[in-house]
Amino acid sequence: MDPYSSEDGPCVVCSQPGRACAGCFSVYYCGKDHQLQHWQGGHKQTCAPYKISKDPVLGRFLEATQEIKAGTFIMKSKPLVHGPQMSSEPVCLSCCRRLANEPDEWYQCSGCGWPLCSEKCEAAKEHKPECCAMSKAGFYMGRDCGKITILGGLEELNQWSWYGSIMPIRALLLPPKDYKKMMTLQTHLQEHRRNPEFNFKVRSVTNFIHNTLKMRDFQEEDIATVLAIFDTNAFAVVREDLNQVGRALYYMGSMMAHACRPNARLCHVGEKFEMALMAEQNIPLGASINITYMDRLNGTLKRLTHLRTTKYFDCSCPRCSDPSDMGLYLDSFRCTKCRGSGKDSLLLSTNSIKLTAEWKCQNPACSNTLSAADMIRLHKDLRNTVTNLEDSTQLSDHRDFMEKQLGSSGLLHSTSTYILRTKIFIIFNILGHSSGYMLKEMTQELLSYKIQLCEEMLQIARILHPGYSKTRAFLLVQLQESIMEQVYRNVKNKCLTLEDAQESAKKVKAGLDEAASILREPARKIEMGTRLTKFQHQCKHLGLSI
Numbered sequence: 001m002d003p004y005s006s007e008d009g010p011c012v013v014c015s016q017p018g019r020a021c022a023g024c025f026s027v028y029y030c031g032k033d034h035q036l037q038h039w040q041g042g043h044k045q046t047c048a049p050y051k052i053s054k055d056p057v058l059g060r061f062l063e064a065t066q067e068i069k070a071g072t073f074i075m076k077s078k079p080l081v082h083g084p085q086m087s088s089e090p091v092c093l094s095c096c097r098r099l100a101n102e103p104d105e106w107y108q109c110s111g112c113g114w115p116l117c118s119e120k121c122e123a124a125k126e127h128k129p130e131c132c133a134m135s136k137a138g139f140y141m142g143r144d145c146g147k148i149t150i151l152g153g154l155e156e157l158n159q160w161s162w163y164g165s166i167m168p169i170r171a172l173l174l175p176p177k178d179y180k181k182m183m184t185l186q187t188h189l190q191e192h193r194r195n196p197e198f199n200f201k202v203r204s205v206t207n208f209i210h211n212t213l214k215m216r217d218f219q220e221e222d223i224a225t226v227l228a229i230f231d232t233n234a235f236a237v238v239r240e241d242l243n244q245v246g247r248a249l250y251y252m253g254s255m256m257a258h259a260c261r262p263n264a265r266l267c268h269v270g271e272k273f274e275m276a277l278m279a280e281q282n283i284p285l286g287a288s289i290n291i292t293y294m295d296r297l298n299g300t301l302k303r304l305t306h307l308r309t310t311k312y313f314d315c316s317c318p319r320c321s322d323p324s325d326m327g328l329y330l331d332s333f334r335c336t337k338c339r340g341s342g343k344d345s346l347l348l349s350t351n352s353i354k355l356t357a358e359w360k361c362q363n364p365a366c367s368n369t370l371s372a373a374d375m376i377r378l379h380k381d382l383r384n385t386v387t388n389l390e391d392s393t394q395l396s397d398h399r400d401f402m403e404k405q406l407g408s409s410g411l412l413h414s415t416s417t418y419i420l421r422t423k424i425f426i427i428f429n430i431l432g433h434s435s436g437y438m439l440k441e442m443t444q445e446l447l448s449y450k451i452q453l454c455e456e457m458l459q460i461a462r463i464l465h466p467g468y469s470k471t472r473a474f475l476l477v478q479l480q481e482s483i484m485e486q487v488y489r490n491v492k493n494k495c496l497t498l499e500d501a502q503e504s505a506k507k508v509k510a511g512l513d514e515a516a517s518i519l520r521e522p523a524r525k526i527e528m529g530t531r532l533t534k535f536q537h538q539c540k541h542l543g544l545s546i
């Protein structure tokens with residue numbers, strides 16, 4: 001059952017139209033009475049398929065209390081607190097939608113002077129805490145002051161202390177019950193305090209709260225704790241469909257452990273930053289329901305470093321413990337000593353969960369080794385190169401990079417993290433997406449190239465993103481649309497019989513249907529509906545019946 005669905009269903013008690021249970025989405029109630037009756041009659045034991053458990057390594061985590069099938073929605077939850085990101089582009093404080101490019105078009109809150117979308121956003125309860133605090137302190141943001149500060153005319157300190165202070169203020173002013181709940185979340189405050197950037201952030205937010213808003217009841221330590229809670233537990237929310245950019249903290253969402261190949265994923269579903277959790281894979285009874293805190297295409301070195309420096313733990317999940325990184329060797333370089341001997345070998349970590357471990361050629365006859373420091377330096381250089389390349393949508397820049405690196409004097413192999421990242425960039429940012437390379441504009445060669453890249457990346461996704469993962473669905477969409485374009489051209493050019501076209505179109509439909517079954521967030525549902533309609537038009541145009 002679908003937690004986004006507003007459709008009614010028959011009440012489990014009386015069969016009258018009802019709304020879905022907010023805990024499990026699998027039964028409907030016509031109203032509170034029948035909900036209570038059913039709850040007391042046993043639904044309490046079967047509703048949520050998880051509980052909070054404790055583990056010496058993970059700390060608190062969500063444990064499955066029943067088998068959960070892939071594709072199931074496990075929970076839906078409202079944020080405890082949400083608001084703009086720490087260092088934000090200009091957004092409405094109320095709904096976190098990006099503001100118009102022209103500051104003159106911004107609506108100014110009559111209470112505090114902050115730019116918002118509209119009168120409606122001024123009246124919304126989201127904006128009340130900081131607006132009341134500012135009015136009380138006699139603070140009013142003049143239009144020019146807002147323009148200069150928000151558009152980044154001042155240095156970082158101000159950007160942080162202004163936008164970055166909004167969510168902490170809301171958190172500090174939460175009703176006591178919610179505040180208490182929030183304060184039970186993991187802080188890693190001591191570890192955060194060793195980070196100069198964190199302390200700088202604390203000082204600038206405290207400065208705004210104490211000196212500008214004159215809210216001196218909150219000690220710097222309270223503010224630091226709130227910021228540490230956000231850094232450890234909050235999720236960035238970017239909803240391109242709603243033009244929203246922000247951050248949200250969920251209580252249950254904060255209980256989920258990380259895994260580098262997780263069994264669940266979080267989706268943002270409502271306009272008010274509600275989230276839903278979907279099982280990507282089948283989750284056995286008693287297992288930890290986990291999500292990933294970072295992009296799965298990263299190799300072990302990057303994952304371990306990121307998790308250690310931002311979430312303060314050393315990941316030892318099965319993927320990190322496997323020196324081959326699930327057979328993909330994402331971090332490995334080709335051995336420069338074996339090169340030319342006819343045996344192209346890779347360097348492997350001698351202990352994959354230890355960042356200081358030496359790297360050694362996998363060929364037993366070769367003695368080549370590389371220190372961890374050299375390995376990290378090489379990775380840093382390559383990461384910078386690929387990041388810079390991503391400024392370009394010239395296909396040749398990316399193909400040249402791959403050709404050079406995969407050639408006889410290059411360091412990379414076909415499933416290196418940098419090669420895969422480049423392929424993903426080409427699929428999602430160049431071919432079919434940027435000027436000169438739109439689907440209709442692509443040559444046959446480029447269309448076949450895109451199809452080949454999608455197929456290759458779907459093979460990788462089978463390993464890193466199995467089941468109901470967004471990456472798998474997005475790749476399926478890119479592949480099917482490219483295949484359909486090819487079918488379309490071949491039928492028009494009479495290179496394909498209608499029977500064969502019919503066969504291919506059926507496969508395309510199956511691929512799109514699979515993607516739609518994965519992407520069930522409201523925005524994606526609309527997007528998939530549009531894609532399916534376009535596909536049906538194409539079929540109709542070609543005289544195919546699907």
Ligand SMILES: C[S@@+](CC[C@H](N)C(=O)[O-])C[C@H]1O[C@@H](n2cnc3c(N)ncnc32)[C@H](O)[C@@H]1O
Pocket residue numbers: 057058059060061185186188232233253254255256257258259311312313314315316317
């Ligand atoms: C969002 S919180 C998760 C809930 C937390 N365990 C608790 O007790 O509140 C993130 C923190 O959980 C711990 N954690 C999450 N996944 C982990 C893992 N795979 N291994 C070790 N610690 C993990 C780390 O301390 C991390 O900073």
